[in-house]
Amino acid sequence: MDEAALNARVGATVRALREKSGFSMRELARRSGVSQPFLSQIERGVSAPSMVTTYRLAEALGVLPGALLPAPAAAQVTVVRAGEGRDIPVANRPDAAVGRALLMQPGSPLEIIEYRIEPGGHIAEWFEMPGDLGVYLIEGRLDVEVDGYGVVRLAAGDFVAHPASIPHRWHLVDDEPARALLAIAHAPEGARHPSGHS
Incomplete structure (x- = not known):
């Protein structure tokens, strides 16, 4: 498509x-x-x-x-080949880093997104959402800033997890490229209710 x-x-x-x-x-x-x-x-x-x-x-x-x-077509097995997956920019701005959604499907409480972060790409957007998340750094170095906790510096092979409801954002270290895998586990659909916040 x-x-x-x-x-x-x-x-x-x-x-x-x-x-x-x-x-x-x-x-x-x-x-x-x-x-x-x-x-x-x-x-x-x-x-x-x-x-x-x-x-x-x-x-x-x-x-x-x-x-x-x-x-997607109904299947119990999902295969996403290199170069496939929907590109989703982090924010609505031209310099935003772009993530590749490897798993982000209706009804699935699990999301997997790969980020290739280049110097100059905007990633420092604050995020918060229901559920839990984990970040695994494949290459490069990345600072994960978690509100109220501080900054966790990740090197290749490092992993950090925290509640996704805590505001968090990322920063490249020394303006060097990085590649990260973000996994988010949401509550199942039936457990969610429309929010009344403005």
Whole structure:
């Protein structure tokens, strides 16, 4: 499926979930902290949501982030070859680092995203979401800043885990490239409820 068709399916999914929740576009924009014009672009398939936007929309709609992406053909085995997987930028800005979603499917409480982080790529976005996460560093060095805990410096082969609900962000060390694997375990779909935050 090409990028335009994928964006159209993501947009249709967001719109269907919004309508199912009984939210106007303005209300979903307010609850998710996304501008209404940008939400309109997502729903029309003109723009693709970044990781930040995907998490914010999913939380506002009370679903797992993978529910916003098109469902693959039903199978018990998922194989993602090198070069496959949906590219998702960290934030809605041109210099944002891009993650490759290896596992991010409707109904699955597990997400696996590979990040190749190049010098100058924006990754220092604060994230927080329900569930637990782990970061395994494949190569390079990466500082993982966890609010209230401090900075954990990872080298190749190192791993850190913490509740995903604690605000956290990443920083490259010495402006050298790094490659990391991010795993997020969410509560199952039935255990989530729409958030009332603004």
